[in-house]
Amino acid sequence: MPTSAVSPADAMNIARKNACMGCHAVDRKLVGPSFQQIAEKYKGDAKAPAQLETKVRDGGSGVWGMLPMPSHRSMDSGDIKKVVGWILAGSPSK
Incomplete structure (x- = not known):
């Protein structure tokens, strides 16, 4: 799905609603890696969306x-x- 299909605010709301933010933050490690760390790790990997x-x-x-x-x-x-x-788009805020 193209990242333009969802606004950053909508994506963040979905993440909050599904408890993602309990373990992940956009820009720093909490329990799990930050969303930006995930984006960096999988940058350029065509298989990443399906895997994640x-x-x-x-x-x-x-x-x-x-x-x-x-x-x-x-x-x-x-x-x-x-x-x-x-997340793979770098978790933009805008």
Whole structure:
């Protein structure tokens, strides 16, 4: 999904609504990596959107350390696509 399909404010609201912000921040590590760190790690990787959408839905561990990321199976797949697109765009605020 193109990042232009969702505004940064909408993406942030989706992230807040689905508890993403409990473990992630835009610009600094909390429990998990910052969204900007994620964007940098996957920059230029054409497979990243699908991989990260699966990671959000199913959870996992080992990429950023041993602390597991919980699954978000109840999160709408369209919302996952929007948030992942926004993250990979560098989590712009505008």
